[in-house]
Amino acid sequence: xxxxxxxxxxxxxxxxxxxxxxxxxxxxxxxxxxxxxxxxxxxxxxxxxxxxxxxxxxxxxxxxxxxxxxxxxxxxxxxxxxxxxxxxxxxxxxxxxxxxxxxxxxxxxxxxxxxxxxxxxxxxxxxxxxxxxxxxxxxxxxxxxxxxxxxxxxxxxxxxxxxxxxxxxxxxxxxxxxxxxxxxxxxxxxxxxxxxxxxxxxxxxxxxxxxxxxxxxxxxxxxx
Numbered sequence: 001x002x003x004x005x006x007x008x009x010x011x012x013x014x015x016x017x018x019x020x021x022x023x024x025x026x027x028x029x030x031x032x033x034x035x036x037x038x039x040x041x042x043x044x045x046x047x048x049x050x051x052x053x054x055x056x057x058x059x060x061x062x063x064x065x066x067x068x069x070x071x072x073x074x075x076x077x078x079x080x081x082x083x084x085x086x087x088x089x090x091x092x093x094x095x096x097x098x099x100x101x102x103x104x105x106x107x108x109x110x111x112x113x114x115x116x117x118x119x120x121x122x123x124x125x126x127x128x129x130x131x132x133x134x135x136x137x138x139x140x141x142x143x144x145x146x147x148x149x150x151x152x153x154x155x156x157x158x159x160x161x162x163x164x165x166x167x168x169x170x171x172x173x174x175x176x177x178x179x180x181x182x183x184x185x186x187x188x189x190x191x192x193x194x195x196x197x198x199x200x201x202x203x204x205x206x207x208x209x210x211x212x213x214x215x216x217x218x219x220x221x222x223x224x
Contacts, residue, residue, distance in 0.1 A: 036136055036170040039077025040070070046220050047186060051136075051170040056161050056182040058173040061190030063142075067174055068093075070190065071138055072102045074172065079108040083135025086110040088125045090118060091143040110134075118148040122156065129163040129171065137164075140174040149179070156180070178221075187221040 035050035044050050051057050061067050075085045085108055092113045100106055114121045125139045157180030164171055173179055178187055
């Protein structure tokens with residue numbers, strides 16, 4: 001391809017924000033990076049400001065690792081900025097009362113819930129992403145069995161990334177283990193601290209205690 005024609009083509013692709021698949025002299029760092037702050041200062045510093053908009057990231061970890069807490073903080077931060085947010089809740093585990101107490105403005109939340117039909121909620125996730133207009137869209141499949149996740153088409157995560165590429169939407173998948181993220185997204189891996197003595201308890205006696213808090217370690221993978 002003549003160099004002048006190639007330069008013109010690359011210029012058109014960049015103007016339409018379709019240049020991420022190009023191999024050219026322009027490094028990745030030249031591409032402007034718009035982010036959605038998570039509302040957690042230490043995590044935002046690690047992420048370079050927040051989750052990359054136009055990309056798919058993920059929050060992974062076992063039960064009681066803080067996945068829901070981190071998600072609620074992210075949703076609340078986006079809603080407080082005046083953005084609409086959405087949660088695709090595959091197993092109907094979201095507790096709106098707890099989220100409200102955590103500071104999430106529920107009037108800005110679209111909550112799509114189901115009782116485990118993974119393929120149906122996957123379709124809902126794609127429809128929400130295609131609709132646009134959301135600052136943050138979360139897809140919670142943390143309690144979906146691995147056999148159900150394997151029923152997803154092989155192109156699922158690539159399609160999700162392509163839908164929001166170049167947009168102002170940040171998508172995040174919540175899962176028990178690493179599942180998928182786009183090249184510009186990150187994996188936020190959560191795990192309880194190994195020292196159980198750091199757990200915080202409430203109650204007046206050994207027989208009337210409940211777990212109030214536990215330290216969680218956060219590891220970010222794939223930050224550009």
